[in-house]
Amino acid sequence: MVNYNEGRLNQVFSVLADPTRRAILQELSRGEQTTKKLAEPFDMSLPAISKHMKILENADLVSFRKVGRNKYYYLQTNAIDDAALWIDTLKSFWESQLSSLEKYLLNSEEEKGGNEK
Template sequence: MVNYQENHLDDVFSVLSDPTRRKIIEELSKGEKTVKKLAEPFDMSLPAVTKHLKVLEKAQIVSFRKEGRYKYYFLQPEKMKDAIEWLHYWRSFWEDRLTRLEQFLMETKEEDE
């Protein structure tokens, strides 16, 4: 099975469970942005977006750099690596099982004919 840190994996999936945070991650995948720019597509206040960013920071999925009085947030996609590996393992697991089921059903159908 995949070797991953259980707590970090829990944090990542918890963060990804929120659609607003997923959208923020999508936006940051296009490049770094300020809170104001990140808030534009949402019908929410800057403090609300900042709260989402703090959750993403805690999970180490985003980070920021300061330039003057502005914070520029950027994505740290490598921090989602454990979740990607975990999902890949289970995708392969189920694809293998479904392929075997398909083969079994095809063989059973051929025997019935």
């Protein structure tokens, strides 16, 4: 089983549960942006966007560089990579389970077909 920091993973999924924060991350996937630029597509104030940015920052999903009075935010990949690895591990498990089920069902069908002849 893959080792991961459970607290960090919980925090990432909690942060990603919010649609505004997911949309912000999507925007940042196009490149770094200021808070003002990130706020444009949303019907909310700059302080509200700043709160979302602080939450994303605390979860290690974004970072920033400061130029004058402006913060330029960009994506951090480590926390997302951990979450993706956790999801991939479960995906592998379920794919193997579905493969086993498919084999079982195919064998059952063959046995039924063989008994009816």
